[in-house]
Amino acid sequence: MRARIRPALTIMSVSALLVLGACTSEVPTDTDLGTETTGADAAGESEFFVQADYEAQMALREAVPEGPEDRPWEQMIDPEMIDTSEYQKDGPHNLCFSNAGLFNSWRAVGWRTMQAEVDLHPEIAEFTALDGQGQDDKQISDIGSLAAQDCDALIVSPNTTATLTPAVEAACGEVPVIVFDRGVETDCPVTFISPIGGYAYGAAGAEFLRDEVEPGGSVLALRIAPGVDVLEHRWAAAERVFEDSDLDIVGVQFTEDDPATAKNIVSDFIQSNGGLDGVWMDAGATSVAVTEAFEDAGMEIPPIVGEDQQDFLQAWQDKDLTAIAPGYPTFQWRTPVIAALRILNGEEVPREWRLPQPVVTEDNLDSYLQEGMPPQHYALCGCEDLPGFPEEWGG
Template sequence: MTLRKILLTGTFLAGLASAPALAEVPELNSALSPVEGSPMVDLPASTKDSFVLGFSNISVVNTWRVQMVEELKYEASLHPEISEMIVADAGGDVNRQVSDIESLIARGVDAILVAPGSEVALNGALEKAYAAGIPTIIFSSNATPENYTVKLLADDAQFGRDGAKFLADVLGGKGNIISIRGISGNSIDNDRFRGVEEVLVDYPDIKVIDEGFGDWAYDKGKQVCESLLIAHPDVQGIWSSGGAMTQACAEVLEENGLPMIPMTGEANNGFLRIWKEKDLESVGPISPTWFGQQGVIAALRVLEGAPIARDNLVNPAPILKDQIDAFYRPDLNDSYWVGSTLPDEKLKELYGK
């Protein structure tokens, strides 16, 4: 159970500090939109002047998550009304994440932000928080308690749909593909692949002939891709659940002297670089890291009594080949996830070459 305390003294910039907090309730990113039929949150505004927020994160196993947490911390530092932002990292153990949430409840935080590690395992703890009157903000991946305050989710199926549509178009509606998936059983991966299946219903001549789980990692992705490509050297396309796996696949093709075939990617700097360098046929669905930032904003809106819908989805348009230069940051290293809201200075600190 991590209770990493980050005592933020706040950034007392002369002009900002004197402005009344209430007038400054931040808006959610316009890419987030309420799900059709979602009720509005109807909690009364908090009477407090300053808030202690708690964030329970499942892990920081990859740079996407690291960046997401950084965005959260950065956003929190911008708001003087947030007196303390407690970040607990469960190290990938859902059992620990349950304790982390219970611990945050016990400490009486004003709102709990959760990036869940399981769709069901945390429900008990989240219900407990809700019952204790603590607003619960679920974001980035899903959890399914009956009661919660706000959910901010990417439509992960959209990620799959974007990729599958791209493959269907570029292959002319016909061909065999393999799919390199993320972590077996992970809700994000399941949803992404569900999107693929939805699209392919309309393209009966495109067949997913084999799949493997590369955990979104470079090394495991490379192994999986290699064995799949050895088994099926004549596939016409690769659908990838993203992460560093597409880059790994491109290298496998190159090393084995196979022709470059269309494959789907993800909007991360490393992939954009490979995409550009190898002139791949690809598409880059975006999975925004600014969930962290939006989580803080959502919590503030709830606490300040500003209007916010209960269920929100983000559907950013994927990056297309001719848009690479608009997103690619040659001054940052491969780990950077494009579309960040972090200031340049912070990005350079994290991803400087």
């Protein structure tokens, strides 16, 4: 029996439509909101799904990374090292950073971690960062502005994939570029840095639900937003796991990473379906709000996919949840700074710098839950050895 994935938005709260519908009374199309074809078509590849990349990430989950055991942000999985001697120059260096934005807590924790990494390196004379505020047009302008400045290397975390590609390509002609977190559709950057990837993340959560939810059980999939490669990959991988399971995927809906929207969506599904047997999420910032929807309905919280956010890990422990938290570690924000300095020193770096991607499970939850940290902190920050921790991270 193959999983049945129902079209999205069979039920939708008014508040969610206000967030997602952008002043229209029409139900958004799958391009806007994601139906069973979002991210990947069941028949094969699509704009955001590449079978070879999917298979590679599934295999990399079992790979042993190279590098210092106590510094996962410097580790590399199956690296293809490249020569960077053409970029070698004497310091001190001016590094520049075009950030997609600080529009969620994950990025805020990462940004604080990156700044602390910069402070470790006296060879960095100046660090110029521009905030794209989650707007493609602004980030395109930011990248052009930084590329025209006296930057020795440019770090980019793109807001979206396709739209930012031309700006990154233009910058590559002016300065060595390091892309991390979210990708672009060009290989011109010197290196692309990320954990194993979205396919591995999405599959981990879906496999957990496949194993924990009884056959025929109803599962709701919650996503943040369309058009970002790593998020599309998460759903594409989960979709394939679900298609080969006996689960009933009753909806695929976007929350725009808003807890109130997520809670309303789940509440509507509980009311309409008489409950849910599992919740898959492509990111965990709204996971606690999801658990509250079940509590408000007087129902047991079913198996749920969250993330390594402090409030979810705490709720997991306090409420004895059946849960998993695939990681997309914020320690990756340290790596671009390290990569930029290695490139400017003419040292080899990986063409694709793949970092470890830990998964929080019931067996290792205690080792990741950090007492005294704020609700929006991410446990996989790799920041415990940095000056100012924990106070400067809100602890």
